[in-house]
Amino acid sequence: MALKNIMLGIDIGGTNTVFGFVRKSGVVLKEYSIPTQSKKPAKDLIKRIKAEISEFLKQNKKTYKLAGVGIGAPNANYYTGLVENPPNLKWGDVNLVEIVKDILGVPVRITNDANASALGEMLFGAGKGMKDLITITLGTGLGSGIIVDGKLVYGSNGYAGEFGHVCIDFRGRYCPCGKRGCLEGYVSATGIVRTAVELLGKRICPSKLREIPSNHITAKLIYDLALKGDEIALETFDFTSQLLGVSCANVAMITAPEAIIICGGLAQAGDLLLKKTKEYMENHLISNYKNQIKILPSGIKKGNSAVIGAAALAWKEFSNI
Numbered sequence: 001m002a003l004k005n006i007m008l009g010i011d012i013g014g015t016n017t018v019f020g021f022v023r024k025s026g027v028v029l030k031e032y033s034i035p036t037q038s039k040k041p042a043k044d045l046i047k048r049i050k051a052e053i054s055e056f057l058k059q060n061k062k063t064y065k066l067a068g069v070g071i072g073a074p075n076a077n078y079y080t081g082l083v084e085n086p087p088n089l090k091w092g093d094v095n096l097v098e099i100v101k102d103i104l105g106v107p108v109r110i111t112n113d114a115n116a117s118a119l120g121e122m123l124f125g126a127g128k129g130m131k132d133l134i135t136i137t138l139g140t141g142l143g144s145g146i147i148v149d150g151k152l153v154y155g156s157n158g159y160a161g162e163f164g165h166v167c168i169d170f171r172g173r174y175c176p177c178g179k180r181g182c183l184e185g186y187v188s189a190t191g192i193v194r195t196a197v198e199l200l201g202k203r204i205c206p207s208k209l210r211e212i213p214s215n216h217i218t219a220k221l222i223y224d225l226a227l228k229g230d231e232i233a234l235e236t237f238d239f240t241s242q243l244l245g246v247s248c249a250n251v252a253m254i255t256a257p258e259a260i261i262i263c264g265g266l267a268q269a270g271d272l273l274l275k276k277t278k279e280y281m282e283n284h285l286i287s288n289y290k291n292q293i294k295i296l297p298s299g300i301k302k303g304n305s306a307v308i309g310a311a312a313l314a315w316k317e318f319s320n321i
C-alpha cells in the first residue's frame with residue numbers, strides 16, 4: 001500500500017513551541033507541546049522536536065511519510081528563511097529553514113504565524129474554497145494575513161500584511177513599534193482594556209469596572225460585563241467594532257476579499273464584535289462593494305489553529321509531492 005503523505009506544522013512561541021502531523025484533509029494526527037527554552041540556540045529546539053516526533057514516525061512508517069515542514073514563527077521571512085531577531089527569543093538572526101532541513105531532511109517553508117493562520121483558514125477553515133480572503137488574529141496584538149487569488153501576499157520584502165500597524169489616528173496611542181495610533185493599540189485584548197480604562201475616566205455612569213483595579217481589568221472581563229449590559233463595557237466593544245469595521249472597509253477596498261475572517265480569542269465575541277464590525281464596515285464601503293464581503297469567525301478548532309496554520313503552509317507549497 002502506498003504511503004500517505006503527512007506534513008509537520010511547527011508554531012514557535014516565546015514560551016512554548018507546538019507542533020504536529022497534519023493530513024491533507026486538515027486532520028491533526030498527533031500534536032506536541034514543548035518549552036521553547038528561548039535562551040538556547042534554535043538548533044537545540046529543532047533537535048528536541050526531532051526527538052519527540054521520531055517515535056511516531058517509527059511506529060507509523062508503513063502508513064505515513066513525512067513529506068514536508070511548515071513553520072510559523074515571529075519575524076519569519078518567507079523569502080530568506082530567516083527568523084530575524086525574534087521578540088522573546090535570544091536567537092538573533094537565524095536561518096531556521098536551513099537548520100530544519102538539515103536536521104529533518106525534508107523540504108521546509110517558513111512564514112510568520114499570522115500568515116500561516118490565513119493559509120490554515122483557506123485550506124481547512126472558514127475560508128475553504130475561497131481565493132481572496134483576509135484573516136485578522138486578535139490576541140495581545142493584531143496579526144493579519146492577506147490572500148489574493150489563492151496566494152499569500154508576502155510583498156517585496158517578505159513582510160506584507162502588517163494590518164496591526166496601519167495608522168488609524170496619527171495623534172493616537174503610542175505603540176511598542178515606535179509609531180502612534182496603530183490599529184493594534186485599539187483592536188486587541190490590550191487595546192480593549194485601554195479603551196475601557198479611558199472611558200471610565202470620561203463617563204460618570206455606574207460600572208462594575210469601577211470596582212476593579214485597572215491593572216486587573218481584562219478583555220474577557222469586559223466581554224462578560226458587556227453581556228450583562230454594563231454601559232462602559234458595551235461602549236468599549238462598540239468603539240472597538242467601529243475602528244475594526246472602518247479598517248476592514250479600508251483594506252477590503254484594496255483587495256476586494258470574499259471574506260474577512262476573525263481569529264483568536266476575541267473571535268468568539270460574536271454579536272458584540274463581529275456583527276457590529278460588519279455593520280460599521282458596510283457603512284464605510286462604496287456602493288459596488290456593499291453586501292458582498294463576509295465577516296466570519298475562524299473555522300478552525302481553537303487549540304489546533306497554530307499547528308494547522310503552519311502545516312497548511314507546507315501543504316500549499318508541497319501539495320504536488
Ligand SMILES: [Zn+2]
Pocket residue numbers: 164165175176177178179182
Ligand atoms: Zn505599531
